[in-house]
Amino acid sequence: MPRPLRSDNRLPQLLDHAARQFREKGFQGCSVRDIVGAIRMLPGSLYYHFPNKEALLVAVYAEGVRRIGAAVEAAMNRQSDPWLRLEAACAAHLEALLEDSDYAQVVIRVRPEDAPGAAARLVALRDEYDALFSRVLRTLPLRSRTDRRVLRLMLLGALNWTQTWYRPGRASPRRLARQFVRLLADALRPAPPAGKNRCRSGRKC
Amino acid sequence: MPRPLRSDNRLPQLLDHAARQFREKGFQGCSVRDIVGAIRMLPGSLYYHFPNKEALLVAVYAEGVRRIGAAVEAAMNRQSDPWLRLEAACAAHLEALLEDSDYAQVVIRVRPEDAPGAAARLVALRDEYDALFSRVLRTLPLRSRTDRRVLRLMLLGALNWTQTWYRPGRASPRRLARQFVRLLADALRPAPPAGKNRCRSGRKC
DNA sequence: ATCTGCCGAACGAATGTTCGTTTTGTCGTG
DNA sequence: CACGACAAAACGAACATTCGTTCGGCAGAT
Numbered sequence: 001m002p003r004p005l006r007s008d009n010r011l012p013q014l015l016d017h018a019a020r021q022f023r024e025k026g027f028q029g030c031s032v033r034d035i036v037g038a039i040r041m042l043p044g045s046l047y048y049h050f051p052n053k054e055a056l057l058v059a060v061y062a063e064g065v066r067r068i069g070a071a072v073e074a075a076m077n078r079q080s081d082p083w084l085r086l087e088a089a090c091a092a093h094l095e096a097l098l099e100d101s102d103y104a105q106v107v108i109r110v111r112p113e114d115a116p117g118a119a120a121r122l123v124a125l126r127d128e129y130d131a132l133f134s135r136v137l138r139t140l141p142l143r144s145r146t147d148r149r150v151l152r153l154m155l156l157g158a159l160n161w162t163q164t165w166y167r168p169g170r171a172s173p174r175r176l177a178r179q180f181v182r183l184l185a186d187a188l189r190p191a192p193p194a195g196k197n198r199c200r201s202g203r204k205c
Numbered sequence: 206m207p208r209p210l211r212s213d214n215r216l217p218q219l220l221d222h223a224a225r226q227f228r229e230k231g232f233q234g235c236s237v238r239d240i241v242g243a244i245r246m247l248p249g250s251l252y253y254h255f256p257n258k259e260a261l262l263v264a265v266y267a268e269g270v271r272r273i274g275a276a277v278e279a280a281m282n283r284q285s286d287p288w289l290r291l292e293a294a295c296a297a298h299l300e301a302l303l304e305d306s307d308y309a310q311v312v313i314r315v316r317p318e319d320a321p322g323a324a325a326r327l328v329a330l331r332d333e334y335d336a337l338f339s340r341v342l343r344t345l346p347l348r349s350r351t352d353r354r355v356l357r358l359m360l361l362g363a364l365n366w367t368q369t370w371y372r373p374g375r376a377s378p379r380r381l382a383r384q385f386v387r388l389l390a391d392a393l394r395p396a397p398p399a400g401k402n403r404c405r406s407g408r409k410c
Numbered sequence: 411a412t413c414t415g416c417c418g419a420a421c422g423a424a425t426g427t428t429c430g431t432t433t434t435g436t437c438g439t440g
Numbered sequence: 441c442a443c444g445a446c447a448a449a450a451c452g453a454a455c456a457t458t459c460g461t462t463c464g465g466c467a468g469a470t
Binding site for chain 1: 413419420
């Protein structure tokens with residue numbers, strides 16, 4: 001039973017600017033005054049909406065997971081081929097992470113340990129999102145020996161680390177996702193039945 | 206000309222504990238008192254050795270780059286085959302990053318932007334280290350179309366992100382490095398000359 | 411009339427940093 | 441070998457700010 005909201009409630013703007021500040025400067029890097037000041041609120045007013053600063057982070061985190069999860073799931077469901085599904089998921093992940101959403105960026109930027117009192121909940125939220133990628137990977141036809149867990153961790157690591165070096169204007173998130181997945185696909189796709197289509201190195205097939 | 210050092214100089218211990226604190230709680234996550242308190246120093250004494258907290262971080266960072274760089278270079282030079290060189294480099298990188306050195310972990314854990322006044326120097330130090338991997342990758346025989354820059358960023362991303370999920374006792378750094386590199390090697394090694402040794406999928410060759 | 415949503419002003423604690431003073435190792439000199 | 445000058449290294453105590461947080465009160469939407 002959600003309590004009634006007043007139309008002049010500034011919680012949405014509060015969350016928006018919290019997300020922006022958290023992604024720009026991290027959790028410990030910005031003060032309560034930085035966050036509320038951007039929307040001309042006073043520091044004490046935060047505590048009407050949240051019991052403390054960490055709870056605000058949890059709210060932003062949760063919204064971040066919700067948004068990036070929705071984006072990835074939607075992109076995924078537009079494809080049927082397993083490898084194309086993976087590529088679509090990665091592209092959506094990167095787009096949210098690098099360009100679209102402050103909320104999504106916070107999920108990757110802020111370490112759970114930075115907010116000790118909320119760490120457990122943050123980790124749970126991350127895991128919830130990771131499960132999405134586990135699902136995509138489960139449907140991939142792979143060589144028998146491939147460890148899907150290691151594959152997931154490696155791929156997500158490569159994707160998430162882009163946040164540290166990506167600069168808008170160069171390679172687009174879409175293109176990066178394509179490059180990453182292509183690379184893995186070449187390595188992991190089971191060999192085609194003998195005699196068929198074994199072109200793997202030449203310019204044209 | 207390094208000025209003369211006294212035998213009771215505690216700068217080494219100061220750096221050691223700073224590295225430990227920075228890696229455990231991040232730059233903004235620990236106070237000057239946390240750092241010096243661990244070696245029974247007083248907060249003001251820090252400022253005999255460094256002009257400010259950020260300069261201390263730079264010193265730790267530099268030492269971290271030096272150590273992990275030395276470890277990787279040594280491991281690299283023990284191999285001659287390009288792919289084995291890469292694997293050795295990755296293994297050394299992961300060992301330093303996950304188990305051995307507080308200093309090395311700080312280089313990955315702490316974001317340059319967390320210390321605005323020192324960010325430029327921190328980035329330069331990171332780049333200096335990255336150049337090592339550029340060198341290893343340059344000697345790799347790859348398919349003609351492969352973008353070595355993207356490859357480096359992807360690999361380093363996967364490696365560095367391990368810091369967020371790795372727990373000692375499971376897969377060893379060595380094993381992880383092996384898995385990562387194997388995966389890429391299968392994808393990127395140029396196809397062997399036609400008719401020779403084209404086993405790529407079966408159990409035994 | 412009620413109660414949501416925020417103001418305004420404060421709180422104590424913690425922050426990075428400064429500075430005059432004191433201790434202690436090092437070294438040239440007698 | 442002893443001693444005294446000198447600088448290195450750290451102390452001790454403060455500094456001004458900034459931090460997250462608390463709380464009584466009040467305007468205005470419902």
